Amino acid sequence: MTRLALLLAAFSAAANAPQLPDFRNIAAQAGLTDVFPNGGTASKKYIIETTGSGAAFIDYNHDGLLDLFVLSGKGGTNRLYRNDGSGHFTDVTREAGLTSDAWSQGVCAGDFDNDGFTDLVVTSWGGITLYRNVEGRRFENVTRQAHLDQSRVRYNTGCAFLDYDNDGKLDLFVANYVKFDFATTPKPGENPYCWYRDLAVSCGPRGLPFDRNVLFHNNGDGTFTDVSDASGISKPEQSYCLSVLTGDFNQDGRTDIFVACDQTPSLLYINRGDGTFSEEALLRGAAFDENGKAMSGMGAASADYDGDGKPDIFRSNFSDERETLYRNRGSAEFDDVTLAAGLTHNTRFVGWGCGFLDFDNDGWKDLLLANGHVFPEVDRLKIDIHYKDRAILYRNNGNGTFTDISERAGPGILERHAARGVAFGDYDNDGSVEVLINNQNETPSLLKCAKKSAGNWVILALQGTISNRSAIGARVRLTAGAHTQIDEVRSGGSYLSQNDLRLHFGLGTASKIDRVEIDWPGGVHQVERNLEVNRVVTIREPRR
Amino acid sequence: MRTIAFVAQAYGVFCRRPAAFWPRCSQSSRVHAKAAIFFLFAHGLLAQDPIAKGIQEFHQGKYDAAKITLEQVLKRKPGDAHARTFLALSRAATGGCDTASNDLYDAFTNQQDADLRRMAGLALVGCHLAHNRLEAAVPVALALQREFPADADVLYEAARLHMKAWNDVVFQMFQKTPASYRVNQVSAEIFEIQGRYTDAVAEYRKAIEKNPAAINLHFRLGRALLLQSHSPEALAAAGKEFEAELKLNPSDAVAEYEVGQILLSENKPHEAAPRFEHALAQAPDFTEALLAVAKIRADTKRYDEAIPLLERAVRLEPANESAHYNLMLAYRNAGRTADAQREKAEVDKLKRPPAGEFTEFLKKLGEKAPNQ
Numbered sequence: 001m002t003r004l005a006l007l008l009a010a011f012s013a014a015a016n017a018p019q020l021p022d023f024r025n026i027a028a029q030a031g032l033t034d035v036f037p038n039g040g041t042a043s044k045k046y047i048i049e050t051t052g053s054g055a056a057f058i059d060y061n062h063d064g065l066l067d068l069f070v071l072s073g074k075g076g077t078n079r080l081y082r083n084d085g086s087g088h089f090t091d092v093t094r095e096a097g098l099t100s101d102a103w104s105q106g107v108c109a110g111d112f113d114n115d116g117f118t119d120l121v122v123t124s125w126g127g128i129t130l131y132r133n134v135e136g137r138r139f140e141n142v143t144r145q146a147h148l149d150q151s152r153v154r155y156n157t158g159c160a161f162l163d164y165d166n167d168g169k170l171d172l173f174v175a176n177y178v179k180f181d182f183a184t185t186p187k188p189g190e191n192p193y194c195w196y197r198d199l200a201v202s203c204g205p206r207g208l209p210f211d212r213n214v215l216f217h218n219n220g221d222g223t224f225t226d227v228s229d230a231s232g233i234s235k236p237e238q239s240y241c242l243s244v245l246t247g248d249f250n251q252d253g254r255t256d257i258f259v260a261c262d263q264t265p266s267l268l269y270i271n272r273g274d275g276t277f278s279e280e281a282l283l284r285g286a287a288f289d290e291n292g293k294a295m296s297g298m299g300a301a302s303a304d305y306d307g308d309g310k311p312d313i314f315r316s317n318f319s320d321e322r323e324t325l326y327r328n329r330g331s332a333e334f335d336d337v338t339l340a341a342g343l344t345h346n347t348r349f350v351g352w353g354c355g356f357l358d359f360d361n362d363g364w365k366d367l368l369l370a371n372g373h374v375f376p377e378v379d380r381l382k383i384d385i386h387y388k389d390r391a392i393l394y395r396n397n398g399n400g401t402f403t404d405i406s407e408r409a410g411p412g413i414l415e416r417h418a419a420r421g422v423a424f425g426d427y428d429n430d431g432s433v434e435v436l437i438n439n440q441n442e443t444p445s446l447l448k449c450a451k452k453s454a455g456n457w458v459i460l461a462l463q464g465t466i467s468n469r470s471a472i473g474a475r476v477r478l479t480a481g482a483h484t485q486i487d488e489v490r491s492g493g494s495y496l497s498q499n500d501l502r503l504h505f506g507l508g509t510a511s512k513i514d515r516v517e518i519d520w521p522g523g524v525h526q527v528e529r530n531l532e533v534n535r536v537v538t539i540r541e542p543r544r
Numbered sequence: 545m546r547t548i549a550f551v552a553q554a555y556g557v558f559c560r561r562p563a564a565f566w567p568r569c570s571q572s573s574r575v576h577a578k579a580a581i582f583f584l585f586a587h588g589l590l591a592q593d594p595i596a597k598g599i600q601e602f603h604q605g606k607y608d609a610a611k612i613t614l615e616q617v618l619k620r621k622p623g624d625a626h627a628r629t630f631l632a633l634s635r636a637a638t639g640g641c642d643t644a645s646n647d648l649y650d651a652f653t654n655q656q657d658a659d660l661r662r663m664a665g666l667a668l669v670g671c672h673l674a675h676n677r678l679e680a681a682v683p684v685a686l687a688l689q690r691e692f693p694a695d696a697d698v699l700y701e702a703a704r705l706h707m708k709a710w711n712d713v714v715f716q717m718f719q720k721t722p723a724s725y726r727v728n729q730v731s732a733e734i735f736e737i738q739g740r741y742t743d744a745v746a747e748y749r750k751a752i753e754k755n756p757a758a759i760n761l762h763f764r765l766g767r768a769l770l771l772q773s774h775s776p777e778a779l780a781a782a783g784k785e786f787e788a789e790l791k792l793n794p795s796d797a798v799a800e801y802e803v804g805q806i807l808l809s810e811n812k813p814h815e816a817a818p819r820f821e822h823a824l825a826q827a828p829d830f831t832e833a834l835l836a837v838a839k840i841r842a843d844t845k846r847y848d849e850a851i852p853l854l855e856r857a858v859r860l861e862p863a864n865e866s867a868h869y870n871l872m873l874a875y876r877n878a879g880r881t882a883d884a885q886r887e888k889a890e891v892d893k894l895k896r897p898p899a900g901e902f903t904e905f906l907k908k909l910g911e912k913a914p915n916q
Contacts, residue, residue, distance in 0.1 A: 197739055265895070283888050285873055290839070292869025292891065320774075333876065340843065342811045347774040384773050401811070 018395060019454055020405060021359045023412035023435070027446040031089045032081065038073030038420075038440040043377050046185060047204040048103050048125050049073070050374045051157065051177065051242070052352070052420025054496030055438040056107045057427065058118050060096070061136035064536070066427040066500055068436055070444050071104035071122065078104050078122060083427055097138045102126055106421075106496030108244075110161030110170045111469040112218060118470065118501070121172060123156035128174055147223045148172075154211060155180045158244035160492030162255045163468050164231075164271055166521045169218040170468045170491075173233070175241035175259050176211035178204055201375045205240040205262050212237045213259065213267075215277075232269075232276045233257075239264040244492045245300040247311050248475060250332035253519065255473045258286065260297030260315045270332065286313060286326050290336035295321050296350075299422070299495035303356035303365040304486045305341075306400045309477075311488065316351025316369050316495070319385050323351060323369070342401045346392055348384050350374055353422020353495035357433040361455025361506030363483045364396035370419035370437050370495075388416040391437075391447075412447040419445070425500030429536055431457035433504055438497075456507040456533040462489055465541040466522040470501055473521035474541075480510035480533075507533055595627050602634050610634040625651070629660055633667055641671035652684065662692055669701045678709050725754035729761060732768065741772035762789035763799050779806050797827035804836060813840065831857045831864055838870060847878035858890075865894045 027033075039049020053071035060067050065083040072078050078100045081089035093099055103125040109118050117133035130146050131139035143149060155177040161170040185208065186193075189200030193207030215233040216224035228234040239261035249256045254271040258281075261267060265288060268281035281287035289295050296318030302311045310328035317323055325341050326334035338344060349371035356365035371389040379387050393409045394402035406413050417439035426433050435447040458478075462471035471489045478485050487503045507513065513531040520526065520541050531537055598613035614631040617624060632647035648671065651664035665688045672681035685702045692698045714730055721727060732747035748765035751758070766785030769778050783806040789799040804819035820836040827833065834857040841850035851874050857867035872887035 282891060283872065283876060283884060285876075288869060290870075291835075291866040293866070294895075329877070335873075335877075339808055339811070340813065344809045344811065345774065345776060345779070384775060 018362075019360050019451070021393070021409050021453070022450040023359075023393070023410035023447045024450050025412040025415055025445045026087075026448050027443055030087060030446050031091070032068070032070075032444050032446055034070075034079055034091070035076070035441060035443055036070060036072045036079075036438060037075040041376060041441050043188070044202045044375065045188060046180075046182060047178070047202050047208070048155070048180060050202055051105060052418070052440050052496075053104050053438050054107045054353075054421030054494075054498070055423045055436045055444060056109060056120070056498035057423045057425030057436060057500045058109045058120070058498060059501075060118060060120075060133055060139075062117060063136075064429070066425045068427070068444075068446075069098075069107060069120065069498075070436070070438055071107055071421065071496075072100070073440075074101070074103050077101065087428065095138065097140065098131065100124075100129075105156060106158045106175075106244075106492070107498050108159040108161055108172075108492035109470075109498045109501065110472050110491045112161060112170045112172070113222060114169070114464075114469040116469060121159050121161070121174075123159050123174060123496070125155050125180065126153050128156050128159065130172075142222070145222060147225065148216060150214075153181065154214075156214075157242045158259070158492055158496050160244040160246045160257070160490070161468075161470070161472055162246045162257070162491065163473050163521050164215070164255055164277075165217070165275055166254065166467075166473075166523070167218075167220075168464070168467055168522055169220045170470065170472060171218045172216040172224060173244055173246070173257055173492075174214045174216070175244050176213055177240055177242060177262070179209040179211050180204070196375055196378070197381060199375065199377045199380065201377055205264075208240075210237045210240065213241055227275070230275070232278060236267075236279060239267055241267065242298055243300045243495050245302055245313065246473070246490055246492065247302050247488055248473070249302075249311055249313070249328060251310065251330075251475075253521075253523070255521070256332065258300055258302075258313055260300040261294075262296045262298065262318075263294060265294050266297045266300075266315060268332070280332075284332055285334040285336065286332075288336075289322065289324055290338065295324060297324075298350070298352045299354040299369065301355045301367075301494060302488070302490070305356065305365055305367070305396060305402075307364070307398075307483070307485070309484065309486055311486065314354060314356070314367060316354045319348055319350050319373065322347055337400075340400065342403065343394065346404065349389055349392065350385075351392070352420045353437065353497055355422060355424045355435075355494050355499060357424050357435070358396075358455075358457075358504065358506030359393075359433065359449060359453065360395070361431060361453040361457045361508065362396075362398070363455070363480070363485060363506050363508045363510075364398045366396045367394040367402060368392070368413075368422070368424075368435060370417075370422045372418035372420070372440065376418070386416065388418050390414045390416055391419065410450065412445065415445065417442055417445060420495060421497040422494050423497040423499050424494070425502075426459060426504055429459065431459070431504075431534055453506070456510060457505060458507060458513060458531065458533055459502050459504050459536040460516065461502045461536055461538045462518065463538060463540045464520065464522070465543050466524060467520045467541055471520070471541070472501070475519040476503055477515075477517040477519075478505050478513060479515040480505075480507045480513045483508065483510070502536070595624065598627065598634075599630050602630050602637075607634045607637045611638070625655070626660075629655065629664060633663060636667040636671055639674075641674055645671050649684075652687075658691070662688065662695070662698070666697055666701055669705060673701075673705060673708060678705065678712070681705050682709075723754075725751040725758060725761075728754065729758075729764070732764065736764075736768055736771065741768050744768040745772060757792060759793050760789070762786065762792065763796065763802075766799075766802060776810070779809055782806060795826050797823040797830050797833060800826065801830070801833050801836065813843070816840075829860055831861045831867060834860070835866055835870060838874070842870070842874050842877065845877075847874050850874045851878065863894060865891060868894060 056069040057066040067083045068081040070079050079093045080096045080098050082092045106123040108121050112119050117136050119133045120131040122129045127150050130143045130148050132142045156174050157177045158175040160173050186203045188194050194203035212234040214228045215231050217227045241259045241261045243260040245258040246255050254273050256271050257269040259267040268286045269277035270280050297315045299316040301314045312328050313326040315324040322338050323343050325338045327337040350373045351369045354369035370391045373387045376387040391413045392406045395405045419437050421438040423436045432449050437445040462474050464471045472491050474489045476487050516528040518526040594617050598610050601610035611634045614627045617627045629651040632644040635644035648664045648668040655661045668684050669681050685705050688698045728747045728751035732744045735744035745768050752761050762785040766782040769782040786799045786802045800823035804816040807816035817840050824833040834853050838850040838853035854871035868890045872884050875884035
């Protein structure tokens with residue numbers, strides 16, 4: 001009897017144990033066999049070799065299947081891979097007109113001309129390039145026609161389309177890192193900012209001049225106007241800016257902008273609704289860590305991790321620093337809850353691309369971040385900090401805390417790479433989110449979960465009619481059973497990358513969606529009821 | 545006479561690259577000296593006045609020539625204090641400390657001109673160091689620091705003096721007591737500064753093996769373990785060392801605080817809280833402990849309890865960015881917007897880039913403050 005009771009108890013415990021994922025890197029079998037060069041592999045002379053490049057999931061040809069776009073450093077080309085629908089991708093870079101030869105940094109997507117096809121912006125050291133999607137067949141470089149040429153060389157990093165004035169046309173925000181050029185930047189070891197743990201390494205960002213961030217207003221005729229000064233975006237000019245994360249953080253119906261910055265305060269531009277922004281990260285608690293110290297912010301992601309209906313912010317940081325989770329108290333005032341959320345122990349990693357994904361479809365957003373040190377030279381130290389390192393996967397416990405399950409989440413998580421950009425998207429529409437990672441000087445990783453998750457799910461593909469066609473800035477509140485989740489359509493994010501513009505929700509055991517409320521950037525409040533689960537649902541903005 | 549006084553003011557402009565330990569002229573004297581030298585050249589006074597010539601030779605680094613010129617001056621005018629001082633400075637610059645020291649001391653203690661006093665003092669410290677007379681150098685260096693507290697040359701010489709003293713004593717320790725635990729301890733501390741944490745850990749362990757009851761060894765070992773790695777294993781091992789330190793010295797507030805920090809990192813805030821409270825009870829002026837306790841209060845929305853602690857922390861350490869930052873957030877969360885804005889202004893002020901980065905280096909050394 002006792003033995004039977006023990007057996008039953010063990011069975012019950014196993015049945016209640018949370019499901020563990022089994023992430024595998026399927027890049028090679030999916031056809032991602034190109035190496036993406038990005039500076040030195042054993043040492044790096046200049047900072048431009050360290051920041052790496054982003055990646056994107058976009059459906060460029062409008063066939064309902066996500067394609068892949070991976071950026072390259074100098075010596076290679078950005079590549080577009082078309083999703084063949086069979087788990088395989090074909091390189092269509094040349095015919096798509098996306099061949100490049102630059103230090104590409106970031107990518108963001110959005111339908112800037114509202115023609116129904118998703119356009120792309122690629123940032124690089126040198127400038128930004130606007131690629132207009134021509135009917136899903138090819139891309140056309142319209143940078144000059146769009147007046148997005150910049151007057152001087154800039155180290156453009158993160159970017160995002162957003163409709164900051166809610167006029168139905170996507171504007172463009174571009175972050176800038178430092179003022180850099182090969183001729184004047186010191187070489188490794190040449191000044192105190194060119195050392196790391198007694199190793200002579202590439203210099204910066206400390207010691208290099210700041211640059212300003214840029215906001216372009218969409219004029220609606222295929223051109224943009226630089227409104228950086230008039231909008232207040234160009235100030236302050238005292239942070240080394242990398243990733244851009246847009247969102248309505250104070251939930252006033254207008255898109256705000258968070259920028260993760262390296263070794264300097266991160267920025268939070270609050271949209272004042274009159275065409276201007278005010279930078280308020282410090283008082284709102286999103287500039288520093290809990291000790292008031294500036295972190296080396298790299299990537300940024302947002303989700304309502306604790307289910308209180310308010311968008312929170314995660315930022316990946318440097319080694320010897322904790323990651324940062326900012327909990328939104330409401331009205332975009334944040335508390336650093338990294339400790340309370342259990343995200344304190346992974347301080348040996350330099351984190352880059354990051355994102356919230358519900359890998360087990362239990363209705364609680366989990367968190368994945370990719371890592372890899374800035375300096376390849378660090379391997380000479382033979383310490384527990386490595387140039388190539390594994391990813392980290394945290395499972396959301398549904399009570400405001402996370403559990404690190406990296407070591408048990410499959411070989412794809414444990415592979416070591418010098419990872420940078422990370423994008424999230426469900427490329428085969430099976431309800432399980434895949435992860436595309438841009439690795440320096442290697443082939444990209446494409447992580448797919450080998451186990452089907454137990455929970456139900458839905459993907460919402462939103463389409464603006466009055467609002468911008470990509471629905472960027474649309475806020476969704478979804479209720480299934482007793483659980484309500486929120487999310488927002490975003491351009492850019494993670495680390496210089498672009499996630500699927502569609503929104504994925506895990507639904508747990510809920511067999512239908514009771515209610516979906518959408519607040520469109522154009523002001524329309526839409527409610528849909530009783531939606532089916534386990535499918536992609538397209539929702540069009542109603543015309544007033 | 546007027547000419548001599550003018551030349552004495554003007555010496556700064558001739559400053560050239562100094563000899564190995566040579567004091568630079570101060571920036572202010574350089575500025576006003578330019579006009580004076582122009583005046584001297586314009587009136588042909590420099591060529592006529594041998595004192596001016598000797599001083600000029602000194603500042604041009606022609607120390608041998610300066611010595612000859614100034615010795616001739618002193619034969620004619622043995623009481624000329626300026627000539628005597630510059631002769632002593634020239635002698636010191638050429639290794640003639642034996643003949644220079646008395647005059648340097650005299651100038652350092654009696655010269656009216658602050659810049660000359662400074663130069664004589666620095667040269668005197670250099671001479672004492674060169675001849676290994678540390679006991680004689682210390683009071684001169686301390687007096688210089690008192691009079692010129694923000695002078696880079698003065699601080700540099702003082703640092704050199706203390707480093708020499710430290711090196712000599714450590715060398716003596718290695719020679720006279722090679723098997724003592726202190727040798728292992730000091731080796732560990734050196735490794736720590738060099739970033740060789742594995743070696744530091746090994747040396748601390750050896751020291752503890754030799755003297756398990758010695759205070760502070762377990763604390764330093766715990767800290768070195770944390771510097772070496774942040775793995776859960778390292779946290780646990782460091783925690784054990786801090787606990788061992790507390791067994792030897794239950795009133796060690798810093799060790800208690802470190803235990804609290806480790807518990808926090810292990811996501812055990814409820815266990816960490818009493819450790820921070822205890823650390824604060826042991827050392828009520830321990831700012832980090834004040835902050836830790838205040839944060840725990842704030843986490844549970846007890847802002848009215850957190851704010852007085854943070855206000856106390858700010859009073860204790862007005863330049864503590866973390867204290868101001870947390871006070872700003874506590875005010876904000878308590879709805880005291882005006883107070884939060886005031887604290888924000890303080891944080892903004894403190895966040896302005898420092899004049900130098902050396903303070904960061906000192907912070908990284910992580911020494912315990914003497915009162916903790």
